[in-house]
Amino acid sequence: MNNSQFDKIKNGKGFIAALDQSGGSTPKALAEYGVPEDSYSGEDEMFDLVHQMRTRIITSPAFNSDQILGAILFEQTMDREIEGKYTADHLADKGIVPFLKVDKGLADKENGVQLMKPIDNLDETLRRANERNIFGTKMRSVIHEPNESGIKEVVEQQFDIGKRIIASDLVPIIEPEVNIHSENKEKCEEILRDEILKHLNGLSEDENVMLKLTIPTQPNTYKELIDHPRVVRVVALSGGYSRDEANEKLKENEGLIASFSRALAADLNANQSEEEFNRSLQKAVDTIYDASVNKK
Template sequence: MANAQMMEQMAKSAGFIAALDQSGGSTPKALRGYGVAEDAYSNDEEMFALIHDMRSRIVTSPCFNGEKVIGAILFERTMDGDADGTPVPQKLWERGVVPFLKVDKGLEDEADGVQLMKPMPELDALCERGVSKGIFGTKMRSVIHQASPSGIKAIVDQQFAVASQIGKHGLMPIIEPEVNIKSESRAECDAILHDELKSALDALPEGEQVMLKLSIPAEANLYSDLVAHPNVLRVVALSGGFSRDEACSELTKNQGMIASFSRALLQDLRHDMDDGGFDSALGGAIDEIYEASAT
């Protein structure tokens, strides 16, 4: 079962969750943002080694600790790797940061205005591995592009079905039905998603909890009742293409939501920085996101 100290931290501590879970499709973009061009590697193994070096540098930075970063979401290869000779999940928890694992295998092609998750036939085995490595919870992402009631219902139904499977392993599932912030029907997507999430949460057994990772809504505090729902441990916000300043500004309008940013956290980091410059840039980002999450 989940570590009680980790559960307490995720439920009550001030701070935010770092998203360090870029996978195969998004890794080249993450590396470009880090200042590593695609001609710096010739195959997937070299690419993943470079992104692992970046993540290791982040999680071992003096400013990356549980005082402000209360959790971190990892890619499967990162979970299996080491940082300073210590397994990454163990290293994180030694620093007071709760480890999560991205478990989805990417997105289906868009249909009915949404992108469902691809099948995950090895999910049970992956969850078992995660438990053995000290992982507290999981994260899985779907995307909503249009205000399609049937499509959004399908997204929520799939997310909660997989969450139930994950919960049987004693892991805390983070449900992430991202609304595309560039959608022309963004506000309507948010409203439909809210109602579907509320219905699904109301149907959960008493005492069964999930976490929600949601796009920052067009209408401030739209999700306030979900933040307070007894079946929700925490509601976190993704940056979804906003710059860090934009994401933090929008987040402060939504009480009770904390950040779970990826690009907005990493946007100022470059591979050729010396340690002092790197730690200063990361520390500044952590401080800004922490303040927005505490508002």
């Protein structure tokens, strides 16, 4: 493990950019970027276009290590190059810590939750991640209802896989997202916090994780997790909130920093000039950084 990267993620000021839209969410991400589905044919063209989008973001002067601690990549992005270097190496050269999304999407809803689909090739993916100088990983489940057995199963699955990731000398970002539209969101968050705490207390001193959580309804619900000695950092997903709303909610939570995707790229468009694009990205970076480091 890269100790300087570990220190940056644990103690640095800033946020983590999520650039990890995968096959299912890529068409929507491209459409929001101003590239409609009828402008390309087939997955190869689609992934070429999304890599162009990510390259434009990553190479922008607005995408800088003064405000951005790390970036989460999709597997194909890890295997592609930016300006002659693999993406993770390009990010590291900029002082930004690279992470990799490793989950294969969500299973069908059951017991009020969506577990992760099986990650059949995880060991091979982790081997390649180490080859590509990836620091950590991310994997997402979703909680819709305050079903205790369902939430327990989500957290167990996350930590079981997380321990395999730790064994590969990578830091897992455990992401049990709570649906922002859940009618009992606050109750889901209370159950989730308690389940995560049980698993954190069971980790050994050389086992460390990160958490990526929906911004809680009740500010500082996750403060005990943020302060836990086995937690490197707790980051928040925007979860469908607008950037302004996500930022305002984030400011209310001490020690919680952003890991936004849609909220980061919402104002970017393929048809913008470089000046317009960089200005829009800088505005997003500035406001998300501010919400991550300046609390109410």
